[in-house]
Amino acid sequence: MDPIFALAAPHDFDPTLLTHVRTGVEYWIHESEALAEGAGVTVGAARTVRPATGPALRCRGWRQEGLLRMLENTVAIGERPADLVIYGGAAQAARNWDCYDTIVATLRDLGDDETLLMQSGKPVARFRTTPDSPRVLTSSTQLVPRWATWDVFHDLQARGLMMYGQYTAGAWQYIGRQGILQSTYETLAECARQHFGGTLRHRIVLTAGLGAMGSAQPLAVEFLGGVSLICEVDEAKVRKSLDAGYLRTATADIGEAVRLVNAAATSGDALSVALHANAADALPRLHETGLRPDVVTDQTAAHDALDGYIPAGYTVGEATALRIRDPDRYQREALASIRTHLAAMLAYQDTGSVVFEYGNAIREQAARAGHDGAFGFSGFVPLYIRPNLCVARGACRWLALSGDPADIETIDRAMLERFAGDASVTDWIGIAMARVPHQGLPARTSWLDYRQRLEFATMVNGLVAAGALAAPVAMSRDHLDAGSVAQPTRETENMLDGSDAVADWPVLNALVNTAAGGDLVALHQGGGSGMGGSVSAGLTIIIDGTDRTQARLDRVLRTDPGLGVIRHADAGYPASLAAVAENGLAAPMLPGPGHPA
Ligand SMILES: NC(=O)c1ccc[n+]([C@@H]2O[C@H](COP(=O)([O-])OP(=O)(O)OC[C@H]3O[C@@H](n4cnc5c(N)ncnc54)[C@H](O)[C@@H]3O)[C@@H](O)[C@H]2O)c1
Secondary structure, eight states, rough: OOOSSSOOOOOOOOHHHHHHHHHOOOOOOOOOBBBBBTOOOOOOOOOOOOOOOSSOSSSSSSHHHHHHHHHHHHHHHSSSSTTTEEETEEEEEESHHHHHHHHHHHHOOOOOTTTEETTTTTEEEEOOOTTTTHHHHHHOOOOGGGSSHHHHHHHHHHHTSOOOOTTTTTTTOOOTTHHHHHHHHHHHHHHHHSTTTTOOOTOEEEEEOOOOGGGGGGHHHHHHOOOEEEEEEEEEHHHHHHTTSOOEEEEHHHHHHHHHHHHHHTTOOOEEEESSSSSSHHHHHHHHHOOOEEOOOOOOOTOOTTTTTOOOOOHHHHHHHHHHHHHHHHHHHHHHHHHHHHHHHHHHHHHHEEEEESSSSSHHHHTTTTTTTTTTBHIIIIIIIIHHHTTTTTEEEETTTTTTTHHHHHHHHHHHHHTOOOOOHHHHHHHHHHOOOOSSSEEEEEEEHHHHHHHHHHHHHHHHHHOOOOEEEEEOSSSSSSSSEOOTTTTTOTTTTTTOOOOOOHHHHHHHHHHHTSEEEEEEGGGGGGGTTTTTEEEEEESSHHHHHHHHHHHHHHHHHHHHHHHHHHOOOOHHHHHHHHHHHTTTSSSSSSOOO
């Protein structure tokens, strides 16, 4: 038996426990990741950040205060707060602590007609703009296209000139694994509909990675009644998932893991098992044991061969030491392991498993490592998600700036009433109310389409105005959205018109949302695909109950999802062409009204 983990007995969700977790908000405050084994290097000084809560303002208005609380929240629940590293390998919220402190001081002083400019995590300028302009504009990890390589980036990063912003880290929109939980659920639910009659009961999902995003996988599989086996090389991440109630049990013994998942799949019980092992070692060995999972995917941070993926044969500490001592060798070994890992995924596909990439660029990295057949399976967006994006149905999120979970519950109940006719919304809100613990500032997600986003925001603005909530609400969305990202191995993989690599759309998205008056508008490069892999745009609006904000909501919640519908209509998707006409969107070159807005 595994010497490390006491095998926690599989248990059903205990509502009392969840109530406890939901009211006692969960924060991950770490000591510094401390000493890299053998390297004798301290990776940053411990520092504790928590978001302010309650009705008191530290800034000159709620828009600045709301963005400040989002920044604080992002850091508080990030994976390595001491280094301002939030998720997805080495994605940061600010370039360094000096920058962080200056951002905080500037937001506290920023006027209602000023805009703060962020250049890759460094506050570089503030300008007088207008009351309806964004309060923060941020650009992260932008490199001139021919120079957008990891080598150039690492050199700039080492000289303090740049940081990796990913999606929601550099845009201060991170809400922990809650942010991806519904997306993982929606992806797997569609996979289940297409292959297994709509359920994962009696099915095994094999994957890897229990990091910031990957740790949503076991719970999402469980929501669909299935059994998951997740390889994770870092014992601390396994423990964290167990403690958070997202994971049922763990072992370091392959035989034990196989026995557990096979038994649960046979009996039809939902179960999640973490296997404390390196995926590049474990996947081939699991295949040799005869394990034949129904679904195989991966959520290690394979997109980043230096800071994201741990090569086979190293403990986490040894890997940290090697990364510092010999980064070139580290990357060579990581890429070789990624190649082995991907080859095992292909072997599972050959023996009947449904295999897909879940947005971590593992195919592209294996191809870099010389695997000729790396693109032998598809990404999750063309397989399962694109019909949603065609009608701008995407992952919206909102945070109670009060810090009071009761605000989220009030909005939940209002949503159940307002969207009673749409089971895709109400079913999820029901699951989330019962089973999704808060992490950091109380938050919620829901996939909402073009019309529903404005309807939702208007409803919340009314609730704030009526005093039904303790404080304003921040509304944001994933960068993985209809018109806000170009990522040819992910969101824009295999577009109908072949426009996968066209990045004008996210740039236009950021520009038009700035014109329309979002509170924070972000334009990032790299994202979940790594250097040179994507361009994406983020948006946050602070819903403060005022008429002036309602006017901005009326604009920005048309421009943002509207461009997503138009982007897909322009590519020729029939559902998007219909949505352009139905919603009176003006797209002069497309059939439909085409009137000037
Ligand atoms: N599908 C999506 O929509 C989506 C969304 C967000 C992120 N992502 C991508 O998913 C990946 C994971 O994101 P994250 O935020 O969880 O990253 P993270 O860095 O927080 O976690 C990665 C985890 O993988 C583990 N790991 C690394 N190498 C391993 C190996 N060889 N074997 C086993 N475990 C290993 C690490 O210990 C860590 O726990 C990233 O590539 C990210 O870009 C995809």
